[in-house]
Amino acid sequence: MSNYPSLHLLIGGKEISGAGRKSGEVLNPATGEVLGSVPHATAEDLDDALEHAATGFAIWRATPPEQRAAVITKAAALMRERVGAIAEALTLEQGKTLPEAKGETIYGAMLLEFYAGECKRLYGRTMVRPAGKRAEVRYEPVGPVAAFAAWNFPVINIVRKVGGAVAAGCSVIVKPSEETPAAALATVQCLLDAGMPAEVCQVVFGVPDDVSCHLLGSSIIRKVSFTGSTKVGKHLVKLAADDLKRTTMELGGHGPVLVFEDSDIEKALDVMAPNAFRNAGQVCVSPTRFIVEEPIFEKFRDGFIERVKGIKVGNGMEDGVQMGPMANDRGPDQIERMVTEAVEKGGKLETGGERIGNQGYFYAPTVLSEVPTDAEIMNEEPFGPVAIINRYAGEAEMIEEANRLPYGLAAYAWSSDPARQERLIAQIEAGMVAVNSGGVSAVDMPFGGVKWSGHGHEDGAEGVMACMVTKSVHVG
Incomplete structure (x- = not known):
């Protein structure tokens, strides 16, 4: 060209x-x-x-x-x-x-x-x-x-x-x-x-x-x-x-997002749904594991799916496109394999889960829910346009899940309770933590992780x- x-x-x-x-x-x-x-x-x-x-x-x-x-x-x-x-x-x-x-x-x-x-x-x-x-x-x-x-x-x-x-x-x-x-x-x-x-x-x-x-x-x-x-x-x-x-x-990372009942759910959805599919999910700090408190699970899941279905996928050079292709042919192959395995193990495919078109490396924005922890995608970073939404009983269980993996790059938490916010900041094992925000980068702030x-x-x-x-x- x-x-x-x-x-x-x-x-x-x-x-x-x-x-x-x-x-x-x-x-x-x-x-x-x-x-x-x-x-x-x-x-x-x-x-x-x-x-x-x-x-x-x-x-x-x-x-x-x-x-x-x-x-x-x-x-x-x-x-x-x-x-x-x-x-x-x-x-x-x-x-x-x-x-x-x-x-x-x-x-x-x-x-x-x-x-x-x-x-x-x-x-x-x-x-x-x-x-x-x-x-x-x-x-x-x-x-x-x-x-x-x-x-x-x-x-x-x-x-x-x-x-x-x-x-x-x-x-x-x-x-x-x-x-x-x-x-x-x-x-x-x-x-x-x-x-x-x-x-x-x-x-x-x-x-x-x-x-x-x-x-x-x-x-x-x-x-x-x-x-x-x-x-x-x-x-x-x-x-x-x-x-x-x-x-x-x-x-690598595998960014947990803890969403509590007392959070501003609509704001959390408006911020985190598009954030999960920025650069087709090929972002080391991408929010990938949504850890949602039981009482709001269905509301959050449904709102997330609705927003994801509205994402326009296409050539990044075209006006109005919100998500381009994956960067190479390895990407769709890996995502397809991980999504298939997650569903085989009992996870629910809510939307996406397929390639788009017959040229380029396009993969549909994908949402999985209720995926068991022994699925590969729950343990290894997908690095693609996939978000996983699971339900949890409360704060202690949610923090445990956030810290379960050996990765600790970026983490996100949504709660309106100041005391809980401080507990989360102290207890989540990550190099960068965002509370009620989707951003973990700033030119005057250190960028890096812990553990693996x-x-x-x-x-x-x-x-x-x-x-x-x-x-x-x-x-x-």
């Missing part, structure tokens, strides 16, 4: 492709058509990227914070100027609706703007000592970062990986998903066009395990940042452990500090 950009590696500021390199096709998930071909980095390319990252770290850590902030601020402005082109590429290769893609791009710009401010807020402290002596705490950039970004949010994931690192003074080698390369490249290009030295950020593609093993096998890399599945995250942590590299892992959902944080001041090391200084 003529409006889809050409693809390349970015190493030392140069666009690299061809020359006998292996490549992979990029598909439009709405049509199945080939959009372009993304080149895979050779071992020599990765070595070149590592050398540039080492040089870039020496340059960038010595760059004054005000200068780093100015570059990042200008990059944010360029993202705002280019939002149309970035969002169009994002929708073509990932499938989400164009308004969602534009919103993601603007959020990425906002996050860069916040990170720019943090460049000048990397405070240390000085301790009280007798005259002639000094003791202080300094924070310094950890070193070159290897970052691996997922396909579900091609812009935000890149900004989270690169933005915090460069604000701290680190260099970065980032590997976006080979399924969504264009939006990632456009995002990094904004930083380069804003004046960031070419050595500071490299973009590579390739077979994920080959790239990760090569980069993590180098002593140049001092930190690893990954967004993706728990299985892959565990693998990368083991690789990083061989050289004691620091890690930030943003991994990972460790470390992105966004907020914590996203920059995750790329710093602490040095204690004693003089005299």
